[in-house]
Amino acid sequence: MTKRFTLHGFWLSGPTYKVGLMLSLCGEDFAYHSVNLRAGEHKSPAFLAKNRFGQVPVLDDAKTGLALCQSAAILEHLAAELGKFQGEGAAGPARAREWMFWDFDRLAGPIYRSRAQRFGIRNFNQPVMEMYWAEGNAALKVLEEALAASDWLVGTKPSIADIDVYGVVAFAPQAGFDLKAYPAIGAWMARMEALPGFIPSDGLPKTAQA
Ligand SMILES: N[C@@H](CCC(=O)N[C@@H](CS)C(=O)NCC(=O)O)C(=O)O
CATH class of the missing domain: 3.40.30.10 (Glutaredoxin)
Incomplete structure (x- = not known):
């Protein structure tokens, strides 16, 4: 079908x-x-x-x-x-959107680009790498504080905010960020990984297939 x-x-x-x-x-x-x-x-x-x-x-x-x-x-x-993962309550979708905008503004750049450098896809100089290191850790600290106060980013259930942000944080170790320094993020990642239907970050097919 x-x-x-x-x-x-x-x-x-x-x-x-x-x-x-x-x-x-x-x-x-x-x-x-x-x-x-x-x-x-x-x-x-x-x-x-x-x-x-x-x-x-x-x-x-x-x-x-x-x-x-x-x-x-x-x-x-x-x-x-x-009709799934929209974010709880009337304000849920707007709150989820706030996190997703924040993600691409503060978190994704430093993590994805540091990872690309480590994989040899990009070639940034040392001051740029140090800037990404500082920015990435500053964003992870914001996330850590939010997740120390709440199991999920919006309301009491997982939403697209969690999925969006997880899709960056999952690559943080490959980018050289040590997540052991962020225990609330670690606990949240374990909650995400326990959701039915979860696939890991290397779980997509590597070649074309239907
Ligand atoms: N903000 C975009 C970013 C997409 C993006 O950066 N895609 C990369 C691969 S991870 C790409 O296609 N790069 C090739 C290019 O930009 O020419 C999104 O969230 O979808």
């Missing part, structure tokens, strides 16, 4: 992982297309027709006919369409 959702992504991509994690936690059996970034597939006319920014992930939603980009926007779409 044709699947409603097709995720176009790359297995090393944190934003792709966030969307795969959301689909899996929602119990959605989705198709997956591995985009060959090395070959420049994400800059091909066919891919640019789906995402003008030329980046993964993209989610095709056969029901609405939408091809969506930007992982946080995709998480919001899935939450609204599937």
